[in-house]
Amino acid sequence: MTSIDVRTEIRGWLDRELGTAATDGPYASLRGAGGPGREDEAFEERRGWNRHLAENGWTCLGWPVEYGGRGLSVDEQVxxxxxxxxxxxxHKVNHLGEELLGPTLIAFGTEAQKQRFLPGIRNVTELWCQGYSEPGAGSDLANVQTKARLDGDEWVIDGQKVWTSNAMEADWIFVVARTEPGSQRHHGLSFLLVPLDQPGIEVRPIRQLTGGSEFNEVFFTGARTEADLVVGxxxxxxxxxxxxxxxxxxVSxxxxxxxxxxxxADVVDLARTNGAINDPVLRDRLADLKVELDVMRANAARMLAGVEGGSGSDAGGGAASIAKLVWANWHQKLGETAMAIAGPASxxxxxxxxxxxxxxxxxxxxxxxxxGGSDEIQRNILAERVLGLPREPKGA
Known part of the structure; x- marks a missing residue:
């Protein structure tokens, strides 16, 4: 199958299921639902949509065929x-399982772990959330304090995670925990797979500025998982x-x-509708955003070419960190420009x-x-790992 074949197939399928400008499909009411800041929007309906994608072969596109994927190339996935x-x-509800944990299990997991968890991810029957950030270890993941100790054939986990997307809806959580007493920084950590539905885990939603509660705190108090559910x-x-x-x-x-x-495009349409497009300052801001967006897209394609060519995570001189810095700040500027265009009503x-x-x-x-890694952390990565500059002094 070529990229052209994939484009023709998926475009036709999406047109039938979601509809076009002239027609409605059976899932037309879900167009645009979910996404950043709205992860809890129409969640059950989107879960049904995600399972519909799976039934029609549109999940896990890059996974190997032997694990239920389609084995598509990077170009075809793009x-x-x-x-x-x-x-x-x-927006798919299964992103953390399909795009993050699944490929991680394929790369680092045991065959038993793959057979146990990959089918549920592919079929969207088990949802996952990510247990990385903590109150004292947000972007600095190496400062994790959540602890896990072996008790017979189980790990016992104590600690707290925060900013855990969709923990209220998830069945499982993958947790980075400190399993070696006295260890520091990135040493002595283990990657555990933990069931959420158990007495030792409490999930508390966090109300955010947008009004939703997709983020959560997760508290572990003697929570347990099987000893063999450590990945890598x-x-x-x-x-x-x-x-x-x-x-x-x-590729996403x-x-x-x-x-x-x-x-x-929506922001430009707003400016045209309310006349803000005639303001030369706002028009220049929109022009700058358009140029930067085109540059971001070109750089993203170049970064993916490095990945497909077998380059490591630092390909292109810290390309991933550069990309994160650029798109995050661009997106903030887009939001600020939208507010300026909307005027007092905003x-x-x-x-x-x-x-x-x-x-x-x-x-x-x-x-x-x-x-996803704060600006400060991304700049430190570029300075220390790419440019070879001295480490930032502690307390600075």
Whole structure:
């Protein structure tokens, strides 16, 4: 199958299921549902959509065929994400399982772990959330304090995770925990698979600026999981966690760029509708955003070419960290520009607290420079690992 074949197949399928500008499909009401800042929107309906994708062979596209995937190339996967975003298809509820944990298990897991968990991820019958960040270890993952100790044939886990997306809906959580007493930084960590439905785990939703509660705190008090549910071996959690983050910045990044292009087009339409396009300052801001968006897309394609060529995570001189810095700050500027174009009306919300799409864009984008690796951490990575500069002094 070629990229052209994939594009023709997925575009036709999406047109039938979601509809086009002239027709409606059976899932037309879900167009545009979900996404950053709205992960809890129409969740059950989107779960049904995600299972419909699976039944029709549109999940796990890059997984090997022997594990239920389609074995598509990077180019073919990029085509899917472009078409999916271009159709304004609903945000998938299974992203953390399909795009992050699944590839991580395929790369680092035992055969028993793959056979146990990959089918549930592929069929969207088991949802996952990510247990990385902690109150004192947000972007600095090496500062993890959650502990796990072996008790017979089980791990016993104590600690806290925060900013855990969709923990209220998930069945399992993958947890980076400190399994070697007295260890520091990236040493002595392990990557554990933990069931959420048990007495030792409490999930507390966090109400956010956008009004939703997709983020959560997760408390572990004597929580348990089986001894063999450690991925990559005991003490190798840092290596596995970094491998997972590499998958996070994989082919779906170009789909993200298409989503950004859609948001940008909406902001331009708003400026044309309310006359703000005639303001030379706002028009220049929009022109700058358009040029930067085109550059981001070109750089994303170049980064993916490095990945397909077998380059490591630092390919292109820290390309992943550079990309994160660029898109996060660009997205914030887009939200700020949307508010400037909307004018005074952007400062008010409908009762009780109903935000429009531009207000949600602005508010949620404030977090872009924090989650997934803060700007400070990304700059430190580039300075220390790419440029070879001295480490930042502690307490600085």
């Amino acid at each position: 085509v899917f994400y472009e078409e999916y975003a271009g159709a304004d298809a609903p 071996g005991v003490g190798n959690g840092w290596r596995v966690a970094m491998g997972l983050l590499g998958f996070e910045r994989g 990044v170009l789909g993200q760029q298409v989503g950004f292009a859609r948001e940008f 400062l008010t919300a409908e009762a009780p607290y109903e935000l429009d799409r531009f207000q949600r864009l602005f508010l949620f984008a404030r977090a872009d420079t924090i989650y």
